[in-house]
Amino acid sequence: KQEVTQIPAALSVPEGENLVLNCSFTDSAIYNLQWFRQDPGKGLTSLLLIQSSQREQTSGRLNASLDKSSGRSTLYIAASQPGDSATYLCAAPYTGANSKLTFGKGITLSVRP
Amino acid sequence: NAGVMQNPRHLVRRRGQEARLRCSPMKGHSHVYWYRQLPEEGLKFMVYLQKENIIDESGMPKERFSAEFPKEGPSILRIQQVVRGDSAAYFCASSPTGSPNYGYTFGSGTRLTVV
Numbered sequence A: 001k002q003e004v005t006q007i008p009a010a011l012s013v014p015e016g017e018n019l020v021l022n023c024s025f026t027d028s029a030i031y032n033l034q035w036f037r038q039d040p041g042k043g044l045t046s047l048l049l050i051q052s053s054q055r056e057q058t059s060g061r062l063n064a065s066l067d068k069s070s071g072r073s074t075l076y077i078a079a080s081q082p083g084d085s086a087t088y089l090c091a092a093p094y095t096g097a098n099s100k101l102t103f104g105k106g107i108t109l110s111v112r113p
Numbered sequence B: 001n002a003g004v005m006q007n008p009r010h011l012v013r014r015r016g017q018e019a020r021l022r023c024s025p026m027k028g029h030s031h032v033y034w035y036r037q038l039p040e041e042g043l044k045f046m047v048y049l050q051k052e053n054i055i056d057e058s059g060m061p062k063e064r065f066s067a068e069f070p071k072e073g074p075s076i077l078r079i080q081q082v083v084r085g086d087s088a089a090y091f092c093a094s095s096p097t098g099s100p101n102y103g104y105t106f107g108s109g110t111r112l113t114v115v
Helices: none
Strands: A008-013 A019-025 A034-040 A042-050 A054-059 A064-067 A071-076 A087-092 A101-103 A106-113 B005-007 B012-013 B021-023 B029-038 B043-050 B052-057 B064-068 B073-077 B087-096 B111-112
Touching: A008 A019, A019 A034, A019 A054, A019 A087, A019 A106, A034 A064, A034 A071, A042 A054, A042 A064, A042 A071, A071 A087, A101 B029, A101 B043, B005 B087, B012 B021, B021 B087, B029 B073, B043 B064, B043 B073, B073 B087
Parallel strands: A008 A106, B012 B111
Antiparallel strands: A019 A071, A034 A042, A034 A087, A054 A064, A064 A071, A087 A101, A087 A106, B005 B021, B021 B073, B029 B043, B029 B087, B043 B052, B064 B073, B087 B111
16 A cells, blocks of 8 residues: 655745755555645645656756655755745555555645745 | 536535535546545545446445446535534546546545534
């Protein structure tokens, strides 16, 4: 059974800082891993999807990496802005190619102006 | 493409009443997943449906909860005789196939409050 861990639960940084959000998972036989953003009281917005054959994906100021052998993924945010303040969730398939997802509890990011 | 549509956005029910949550997947998506987010907890898988079929309901409570995805119309998550512990945000996601190679698109959720 897949377990996904995100530590720390909360992070506060000054505007402009580059930062890394960590995600670890126990079952490395996954097809992909997905990062989401959730704003308070809102739904989930998909940020990046990394296939197991890839090592990283980039979208604008975001870069996500996947290291299956170590059971880790990171989300890198460059030049953080107050608008980046949100909860960031990573999700991995329950097992291998199973289509249901196991989520971490998320990291709540606060970017101070 | 309107994305995954969930309604209502907010639902208040008294203990013992029934709650019906609706999810219309993205156009062209025939696979629907329901997740529940309890306060201070992560999202937990509940049920996976394809048109007219329940594929995996291993995350559904054994009693009071049911789900359907009819040939026509939205997917429905039904909670009978609601209790305070059912208060949570319920999210629906859709995918074009059951393959994990495609990402998932989530709706904005229904926030159920049981009073």
